[in-house]
Amino acid sequence: MVNENFVKVYNSTIVTKSSKDIFFNIHMIENLFSLENNHLYDTCRDKKLLVVISETVHQLYSEKIYKYFKYNFPEDAVRIITIKTTEENKNMDNVLSICKAGKEFGLDRRAFMIGIGGGILLDMVGFAASMYKRKLNYIRIPTTLVGQIDAGIGIKTSVNFRQSKNFIGSYHPPFAVFNDISLLKTLHPEELKCGLAEIIKMGIIVDKELFERIESDKNTLAEQCDEVNKNSYQKINHMAIVDMLNQLVVNFYEDDLERLVDFGHTFSPFIEEFTNYEVKHGLAVAMDIAISTEISYLLGKIDQSSKERILNLILDLGMDIYDSSIYHTDLIYKSLDNVVLHRGNNLNLVIPIQIGEARFIKDKETISKQLLKQACENLEVYQDEFKSKRILFSI
Ligand SMILES: NC(=O)c1ccc[n+]([C@@H]2O[C@H](COP(=O)([O-])OP(=O)(O)OC[C@H]3O[C@@H](n4cnc5c(N)ncnc54)[C@H](O)[C@@H]3O)[C@@H](O)[C@H]2O)c1
Numbered sequence: 001m002v003n004e005n006f007v008k009v010y011n012s013t014i015v016t017k018s019s020k021d022i023f024f025n026i027h028m029i030e031n032l033f034s035l036e037n038n039h040l041y042d043t044c045r046d047k048k049l050l051v052v053i054s055e056t057v058h059q060l061y062s063e064k065i066y067k068y069f070k071y072n073f074p075e076d077a078v079r080i081i082t083i084k085t086t087e088e089n090k091n092m093d094n095v096l097s098i099c100k101a102g103k104e105f106g107l108d109r110r111a112f113m114i115g116i117g118g119g120i121l122l123d124m125v126g127f128a129a130s131m132y133k134r135k136l137n138y139i140r141i142p143t144t145l146v147g148q149i150d151a152g153i154g155i156k157t158s159v160n161f162r163q164s165k166n167f168i169g170s171y172h173p174p175f176a177v178f179n180d181i182s183l184l185k186t187l188h189p190e191e192l193k194c195g196l197a198e199i200i201k202m203g204i205i206v207d208k209e210l211f212e213r214i215e216s217d218k219n220t221l222a223e224q225c226d227e228v229n230k231n232s233y234q235k236i237n238h239m240a241i242v243d244m245l246n247q248l249v250v251n252f253y254e255d256d257l258e259r260l261v262d263f264g265h266t267f268s269p270f271i272e273e274f275t276n277y278e279v280k281h282g283l284a285v286a287m288d289i290a291i292s293t294e295i296s297y298l299l300g301k302i303d304q305s306s307k308e309r310i311l312n313l314i315l316d317l318g319m320d321i322y323d324s325s326i327y328h329t330d331l332i333y334k335s336l337d338n339v340v341l342h343r344g345n346n347l348n349l350v351i352p353i354q355i356g357e358a359r360f361i362k363d364k365e366t367i368s369k370q371l372l373k374q375a376c377e378n379l380e381v382y383q384d385e386f387k388s389k390r391i392l393f394s395i
Pocket of ligand 1: 054056057060085086117118119121122123143144145146147150151152154155156157158165166183184185186187190191194281321
């Protein structure tokens, strides 16, 4: 039987096709907005374009972006708007303001929306495109690491609703994605870490080589995505994207609720909500990876050396595996009920069994409150010892 789902790599383009009639390309193109770079032009020529950018992108790149569109497209074919992109602004009002701008500009059904920004902006532009005249093609140009390896490459769109994250949304595949590594050079190290946590996740669950690459480049990765480590980022991004797409392509609509990519996403919703989203998603994912790994160790599923490599990598990249103000095990344990509800009455906790391989714990009963408590206590000791050693070596 022919396998209709595939992810194929042709030079700098990653082609994704699923049996559910989903087909789009992710183009890894550096300096996308250099005037003579015609990749975006070739994809959008003869289209009317509503370009939506975030305030940050406006501040940092508007001159370049405006010049690019002015140089390559007729003036009446392009309108550029800027929207606010905090989690508070990730709402229907903002999405409708995109639709309104599209209507005022007279976008026809052959037109494109183009989103240039982080995951928040891309989720909103995708949602607006999925509703505008029922369905409009759109292009994603992610400007964060999380956007380039996660939020920008799937088919989910969403807004927050009544204190619940991503509660309303749709599945709407992009027409194309353009990942430009040069846009990451202005990204704050904390935002880079958030993306790195998601990349480490992919390494742990399916790709030992990816994990080892991050291990070998760990000293420079978390600082900046500059000329020095741009190539390292390019390589790990590419690997993580292919790994992610291989997971998504067979399950774009999440019919199967056993998803390996949910590794790091069982305890993290609690951590984010409890801290009122002051702990960023990626950093919460890193903590969740640590908790899940420690649980796996306590259950005898992963050996000590693999566990320590995982914990060390997170800590080496400047992320925490324990926080006394957050790790209230009673509350964390209780939060698992919501996870079970979200995953069709199963916990489906993903735990690593070695680097590059993971399994599910389906039932919540397998994890007792005592086991969770022990895992958190072990992480506290591990982090304290790790940090004391660091101080000792730096003296
Ligand atoms: N649709 C999906 O499948 C999916 C997957 C993962 C995450 N998400 C969503 O994505 C969002 C998180 O995305 P994110 O981490 O990109 O957050 P974000 O969009 O808030 O961007 C993070 C920060 O980086 C800034 N920024 C963006 N580009 C920059 C650049 N090039 N240089 C400097 N600063 C820049 C932003 O202004 C913001 O302050 C969440 O809302 C999450 O729910 C969606």
